[in-house]
Amino acid sequence: AGPSKPKRIKALDPDVVNKIAAGEIIVAPMHALKELIENAVDAGSTSIEVLIKDGGLKLLQITDNGHGIDVSRHLILTDMEDPTDFLKRDDLPILCERFTTSKLKEFEDLSSIGTYGFRGEALASISHIAHLTVTTKTAGSSCAWRAHYGDGKLVPAKPGQNAAPKATAGRGGTQITVEDLFYNIPTRRRAFRSASEEYAKILDVVGRYAVHCSGVAFSCRKHGDSGVSISTPSAASIVDRIRQIHGSAVANEVVEFETSDSKLGFRASGLATNANYHVKKTVILLFINHRAVESTAIKRAVEQTYSAFLPKGGHPFAYIDLEIEPHRVDVNVHPTKREVNFLNEDEIIEMVCNEIRSKLAQVDSSRTFLTQT
Numbered sequence: 557a558g559p560s561k562p563k564r565i566k567a568l569d570p571d572v573v574n575k576i577a578a579g580e581i582i583v584a585p586m587h588a589l590k591e592l593i594e595n596a597v598d599a600g601s602t603s604i605e606v607l608i609k610d611g612g613l614k615l616l617q618i619t620d621n622g623h624g625i626d627v628s629r630h631l632i633l634t635d636m637e638d639p640t641d642f643l644k645r646d647d648l649p650i651l652c653e654r655f656t657t658s659k660l661k662e663f664e665d666l667s668s669i670g671t672y673g674f675r676g677e678a679l680a681s682i683s684h685i686a687h688l689t690v691t692t693k694t695a696g697s698s699c700a701w702r703a704h705y706g707d708g709k710l711v712p713a714k715p716g717q718n719a720a721p722k723a724t725a726g727r728g729g730t731q732i733t734v735e736d737l738f739y740n741i742p743t744r745r746r747a748f749r750s751a752s753e754e755y756a757k758i759l760d761v762v763g764r765y766a767v768h769c770s771g772v773a774f775s776c777r778k779h780g781d782s783g784v785s786i787s788t789p790s791a792a793s794i795v796d797r798i799r800q801i802h803g804s805a806v807a808n809e810v811v812e813f814e815t816s817d818s819k820l821g822f823r824a825s826g827l828a829t830n831a832n833y834h835v836k837k838t839v840i841l842l843f844i845n846h847r848a849v850e851s852t853a854i855k856r857a858v859e860q861t862y863s864a865f866l867p868k869g870g871h872p873f874a875y876i877d878l879e880i881e882p883h884r885v886d887v888n889v890h891p892t893k894r895e896v897n898f899l900n901e902d903e904i905i906e907m908v909c910n911e912i913r914s915k916l917a918q919v920d921s922s923r924t925f926l927t928q929t
C-alpha cells in the first residue's frame with residue numbers, strides 16, 4: 557500500500573484549546589493552590605486557611621479575609637494587543653474568562669502585567685480543568701455572593717438551575733473551592749499515584765508563603781484530620797515562622813543578611829543558616845517580587861558559597877527575599893512562571909552570596925574566638 561492520504565487540518569474547539577493551555581499551567585494541585593494563595597495575598601488578607609482532600613485532587617479550598625471581589629465593577633482586558641479595549645462589566649460573570657483582572661489600574665500598568673505575573677489566567681485555567689465555586693463578600697456589601705464556574709463561564713450549581721450568582725450569608729473575604737481537579741483530563745488524573753505525595757507538595761507551597769508573608773496567618777489542614785499541618789499566627793516574626801515550619805534546629809542557627817544596589821535595581825534580604833548547621837539537601841525559599849520561584853543559578857551559587865564553611869555533604873537552608881525592578885524581570889520563560897530570568901543575574905547573585913559569605917565568616921570567627929579564649 558502507498559502512503560495514506562494526509563488528514564484534513566481542522567481548528568480545535570476553543571474549549572479543547574483552553575483545556576490544553578490550562579493543563580500546561582496547572583500540572584499538579586500545588587500549582588492551582590499557589591495561584592490561589594497569591595490572589596488571597598494580593599487581596600490584602602491577614603488570614604488564609606487551606607483545606608485539602610485527596611492531595612488536592614478531590615478538594616482544594618482556600619478561605620481568606622481579604623477585600624473580596626466587587627460584584628458590580630471589574631475591568632476586562634479583552635484584547636492583550638489593544639490596551640484601550642477595556643470593557644466594564646459585572647465581576648462575577650467574567651471572573652473566569654481569560655485575561656480578566658482587577659490588577660491593572662491604568663494603561664501604563666500593562667507594561668508590568670506580564671512581569672508581575674498578573675495575567676488574569678489563574679481562575680480561568682482552573683475553571684477549565686475543575687469544578688470551581690467562588691463565594692465572596694466585600695466590606696460594602698450586605699451579603700456574600702456565590703457563583704459556580706465551568707470552562708471559563710458561569711454555570712448552574714445543579715443542572716436545570718440558573719447560572720446567575722446567588723446571594724448568600726458569608727463573612728468578609730473570599731472562599732475559592734476547587735473540586736475534582738483534572739476530572740476532564742483522565743490521563744493526567746491517573747498519573748497521580750499518591751495523595752500524600754501531592755499533599756507534601758501542597759505543604760511545601762503553603763509553608764513557603766507562610767514564611768514569606770509576615771502579617772498573614774496561615775493554616776493548612778487535611779480534610780478529616782482533627783489537627784492542622786501548618787498553623788502560623790499573623791503576628792509571628794519571620795524567624796518564628798521558620799521555627800514553626802522548619803523546626804527550632806534551623807531557626808536557632810540563622811543569620812540575617814541584607815544588601816541592595818540601585819544601579820542593578822534590586823534589594824535582597826533574608827535568613828540563612830550559619831556554619832553550625834547543615835542538612836542533607838539544600839533548602840532554598842526564594843521569592844522574587846513576592847512570588848515563590850525556583851532558580852538553579854541561585855541554588856548553585858548559594859551551595860558554592862557554603863562549600864567553604866560546611867563539612868562535605870552538608871547543605872544550607874536559606875530564605876531569600878529578592879525585589880527587582882519589574883521591568884528587569886521576565887517571568888514568561890515558561891507558562892508556569894516557576895523559573896524567572898532577570899537582568900544582571902550574575903552580578904546580583906554574586907552580591908547576595910558575598911553578603912551571606914561575610915555573615916558566615918563573622919559567625920565563624922566569633923566561634924573561633926570563643927574557643928580560643
Ligand code: ADP
Pocket residue numbers: 591595596599620622623624625651656657658659673674675676677678679680730
Ligand atoms: P490575576 O491574579 O492575574 O488578576 P486571576 O485569574 O488569578 O488573575 O484572578 C482574577 C481576578 O479575580 C483578580 O484580578 C481579582 O480581581 C479577583 N480575585 C481572585 N481571587 C481573589 C481573592 N481571593 N480575593 C479578591 N479578589 C480575587
Ligand code: MG
Pocket residue numbers: 591594595674676678
Ligand atoms: Mg492571580
